[in-house]
Amino acid sequence: MKESLDNYISRCINCGFCEAVCPTLDAADFQAYYGARGRVNLAKEFLNSSLSEDSVINSFNSCLHCNACLAVCPAGISAGEISEQMKFLAKRKDPLAIFIARNIIKYGDPLNIGKRATFWSRGLKFNDSSEYLLYTARMYQLMPYNSAVSILRKKFGNGILKVFSNIMREIGFSGALLAPFVERKKIEEFNSILINIYKLITDSGVEVRYLGEDEPYSGAMLLELGFKEEFNEYANWLVNFFKSKGVKKIITIDPHTYTLLKFQIKEYVDFPFEVIFYLDLVKKEVKFNGSITIHQACHLERYGEKYRKYNEILSGTRIIYPYHFNEKTLCCGGPDEVLFPDMTDKIADRRYQELKSTNADYILTMCPICYVNLKKDDKVIDISQFISNF
Amino acid sequence: MDLIEFFERKNINFLSKREEMIPYVKDASYFPGSLPRAVVLPKDENEISEVLSKCNEENVKVVTRGGGTSLTGSSASIQDSIVISTLRLNKILDFSGGDRYVHAQAGVRIDDLNGFLQSKGFVYPPDPASSLASTVGGTISTNAGGLRGTYYGSTKEWVLGLGVVLADGKIIKTGGKVLKRSIGYDLTSIFIGAEGTLGIIYDAYLKIVPKIERFQRLLAFFNKPEDLGKAVFQLKDRGLNPLGAEFADKISMNIISRISGISIPSGSEMLLILDIPIQEVNEYEKALSIIKEVNPIDVKILNQTESELVYKARKGLYSALLNEREREGEFIIIGDVVVPSSEVPESLKEIQELIKRFGLKTSLFGHIGDGNIHANIFTNLNSKEEMEKAEKFLEELGDVALAHHGSVSAEHGIGYEKKNLLMKEFMYKNSPTNLDLMKSIKRIFDPNNILNPGKVFDL
Numbered sequence A: 001m002k003e004s005l006d007n008y009i010s011r012c013i014n015c016g017f018c019e020a021v022c023p024t025l026d027a028a029d030f031q032a033y034y035g036a037r038g039r040v041n042l043a044k045e046f047l048n049s050s051l052s053e054d055s056v057i058n059s060f061n062s063c064l065h066c067n068a069c070l071a072v073c074p075a076g077i078s079a080g081e082i083s084e085q086m087k088f089l090a091k092r093k094d095p096l097a098i099f100i101a102r103n104i105i106k107y108g109d110p111l112n113i114g115k116r117a118t119f120w121s122r123g124l125k126f127n128d129s130s131e132y133l134l135y136t137a138r139m140y141q142l143m144p145y146n147s148a149v150s151i152l153r154k155k156f157g158n159g160i161l162k163v164f165s166n167i168m169r170e171i172g173f174s175g176a177l178l179a180p181f182v183e184r185k186k187i188e189e190f191n192s193i194l195i196n197i198y199k200l201i202t203d204s205g206v207e208v209r210y211l212g213e214d215e216p217y218s219g220a221m222l223l224e225l226g227f228k229e230e231f232n233e234y235a236n237w238l239v240n241f242f243k244s245k246g247v248k249k250i251i252t253i254d255p256h257t258y259t260l261l262k263f264q265i266k267e268y269v270d271f272p273f274e275v276i277f278y279l280d281l282v283k284k285e286v287k288f289n290g291s292i293t294i295h296q297a298c299h300l301e302r303y304g305e306k307y308r309k310y311n312e313i314l315s316g317t318r319i320i321y322p323y324h325f326n327e328k329t330l331c332c333g334g335p336d337e338v339l340f341p342d343m344t345d346k347i348a349d350r351r352y353q354e355l356k357s358t359n360a361d362y363i364l365t366m367c368p369i370c371y372v373n374l375k376k377d378d379k380v381i382d383i384s385q386f387i388s389n390f
Numbered sequence B: 001m002d003l004i005e006f007f008e009r010k011n012i013n014f015l016s017k018r019e020e021m022i023p024y025v026k027d028a029s030y031f032p033g034s035l036p037r038a039v040v041l042p043k044d045e046n047e048i049s050e051v052l053s054k055c056n057e058e059n060v061k062v063v064t065r066g067g068g069t070s071l072t073g074s075s076a077s078i079q080d081s082i083v084i085s086t087l088r089l090n091k092i093l094d095f096s097g098g099d100r101y102v103h104a105q106a107g108v109r110i111d112d113l114n115g116f117l118q119s120k121g122f123v124y125p126p127d128p129a130s131s132l133a134s135t136v137g138g139t140i141s142t143n144a145g146g147l148r149g150t151y152y153g154s155t156k157e158w159v160l161g162l163g164v165v166l167a168d169g170k171i172i173k174t175g176g177k178v179l180k181r182s183i184g185y186d187l188t189s190i191f192i193g194a195e196g197t198l199g200i201i202y203d204a205y206l207k208i209v210p211k212i213e214r215f216q217r218l219l220a221f222f223n224k225p226e227d228l229g230k231a232v233f234q235l236k237d238r239g240l241n242p243l244g245a246e247f248a249d250k251i252s253m254n255i256i257s258r259i260s261g262i263s264i265p266s267g268s269e270m271l272l273i274l275d276i277p278i279q280e281v282n283e284y285e286k287a288l289s290i291i292k293e294v295n296p297i298d299v300k301i302l303n304q305t306e307s308e309l310v311y312k313a314r315k316g317l318y319s320a321l322l323n324e325r326e327r328e329g330e331f332i333i334i335g336d337v338v339v340p341s342s343e344v345p346e347s348l349k350e351i352q353e354l355i356k357r358f359g360l361k362t363s364l365f366g367h368i369g370d371g372n373i374h375a376n377i378f379t380n381l382n383s384k385e386e387m388e389k390a391e392k393f394l395e396e397l398g399d400v401a402l403a404h405h406g407s408v409s410a411e412h413g414i415g416y417e418k419k420n421l422l423m424k425e426f427m428y429k430n431s432p433t434n435l436d437l438m439k440s441i442k443r444i445f446d447p448n449n450i451l452n453p454g455k456v457f458d459l
């Protein structure tokens, strides 16, 4: 953020437009503490020293950073940005958040899943001298393990999970510990999406390089969970890591990594690499006689640009848009999974119902987090699966 | 039993921690508001009724809050009061295109209502610029207007019936599904514009119409505000009925030009954006010839793309004005007056003179089709001197409206902001009894003065 937080907030006119589109407000049964305007008001009071950190932090921690608020604010303010800055200021962090942050810093992976992140690539051909790096950032691979954490949470409750994460962050953690709770089917499902993405790129005539087990996570969650200094360090490390590998062009395959590397990271480090979203490279026109609806990712719509390249690929298909689409697209609730899982469930359910009510034959997602949260029936598929199949 | 215990025992959703209540203190005006005792989020009218009857018994003040977008302080919270948020009352209950009504709960936001209706080919016409956030209950309670007000009128034309909880907790239903009804006093209308001082609306039957799809948008540029006023009056006087007629002064016109990319001919001081419905083919040609009689600098007939760009620019005008704020603590106070169309030419001229005399950076725009002029005054809220000056300006703006047979408040209501101006309007009409009647009505509906006291007038 270029200007001071005080200054930024002072532009707010309290019109409440942001509150009207903020998904966490509805999910919290309309308590304004969990709405965008509430967040702006509370940040103001906190900065005036009239409220303690403990009393306000849940308001900011529950923000999805979906930027729906920014898209409607007449004063050009993002309550999501304010929440991020407030999380940076917070001195006390949640044990689960600390656990994840430590894993990222220590292992380059929020859940330290190690070489499990590479299984999808077995038998595929990569070209180490290609100028294009296929950078999965381990996102799709992490999803089955995230789901396992959710299952554990539901089984044992949040309290136990926090105690467990306190212990684990001291003695070290390996994703292998989660393995008994991970569904094999889910691993295969995500690996097959990764293979689809790989094929879409290579079938379009682009050879790619892949770093295998060396490939680190992007660090996005450090920002989302409020670890600014740590992200700063991590970002510097990441840049040097890419430089040491002679990387020039980075193909990202999920919206969070894409916008992090294309826009957000530049506030922290000089990022001298070209960043591409994989759909840019796909040369295929889909032919499908039925109808689809698309769940556009917040990060593609409201972070720095409106990314709609997929429209060209889908131009021969009938798209039935849901009520919230384009820059008004509704978040899947995913970013609240770590600290406010009940909110995630409610938001995901609302969005799924909205998409379903279009009665389209398929519901397309374009982000692994959205996919996990909205995958409530077989109609929901990743855009790469749809493009591959038709 | 204290109130908090009462809510707990009755299992009513409430908030009472300071951090939970702070977001309910202010509305979109510059009035600071005060911390309430608790905020209640009722799920239905029965819970509202329980809360109100308890508050009435214990003499506790109650502030109703919908979208909290009021520009006059009308939904700002009062010290030690109970704030009732209507946002959980967010269901559309019933709809009939054939009967031309939609039945919605009070907390439904106007854009959500119209999103639903649009899928059925209908529209609920009142369209305040705050429609994204403002609610059915809030817009009824301020009698909101909007961009299409010149064609459709303001909210009061569209309310068929209401469900209301009175101050003592009694639940009443007025009007209903039918488009007309002649049964003595019109109890529905008493709650329209009442700003939460007479009862709490929990649902409403609202009139709807099929959406008008086809219209032609024109831009006309004028050198003198009087000419713009004359053009609008002539259009209406000669039988045309614009779907929308918006105006912008030089500051606002420049912004619209910047956003839409449409150039401004030199010498232009005022812009008119006109939407003429295409029901009969020659309607917009007639509009064109009438405007040309009034010496415009230029008239542009917009194609589809330009038309959309201009609409976007007009919708984003307020937001762009906000970005023109240069000083810390600067806020835009919006003056909101209305005059008959025939008085627009003179009024606009006088208001521009007023702006010059006061020397406050001010931009004019508004729904000129129904004579509604908004004066956007850039004011530093931290400067006592500037605030006093702005208040004086608003008072004189009201004087101009009254001198031209208009009103001191077109669509934003009274709240805290215009209590003096309301009295002024009645005095100007030589009809101070109006205020006595209002006070008598208030005493009948709310004998203990618990509902939004200190707003609209002091008892």
Ligand SMILES: Cc1cc2nc3c(=O)[nH]c(=O)nc-3n(C[C@H](O)[C@H](O)[C@H](O)COP(=O)(O)OP(=O)(O)OC[C@H]3O[C@@H](n4cnc5c(N)ncnc54)[C@H](O)[C@@H]3O)c2cc1C
Binding pocket: A015, A074, B027, B028, B063, B064, B065, B066, B067, B068, B069, B070, B071, B074, B075, B086, B106, B127, B128, B129, B130, B133, B134, B135, B136, B137, B138, B139, B140, B141, B142, B143, B144, B145, B146, B147, B194, B195, B196, B197, B199, B200, B201, B202, B318, B411, B412, B413, B452, B455
């Ligand atoms: C950017 C911006 C643009 C605006 N543009 C316009 C415009 O074009 N036209 C216009 O007319 N106004 C406009 N307004 C003003 C404002 O939006 C309207 O006054 C609107 O009607 C308020 O609706 P709300 O739901 O936010 O009500 P609130 O602000 O919550 O409440 C307004 C009043 O109604 C009362 N109230 C709310 N709900 C109920 C209920 N259920 N029962 C009884 N009383 C209730 C409150 O106590 C209060 O007195 C604008 C405001 C902003 C911030």
Ligand code: SF4
Binding pocket: A011, A012, A013, A014, A015, A016, A017, A018, A019, A036, A037, A040, A069, A072, A073, A074, A075, A076, A077, A078, A079
């Ligand atoms: S939309 Fe913008 S100006 Fe309005 S309340 Fe939210 S942050 Fe403030």
Ligand code: SF4
Binding pocket: A018, A021, A022, A023, A024, A035, A036, A039, A062, A063, A064, A065, A066, A067, A068, A069, A070, A078, A079, A080, A081, A083
């Ligand atoms: S970023 Fe999303 S969740 Fe956060 S305040 Fe804005 S709209 Fe709400």
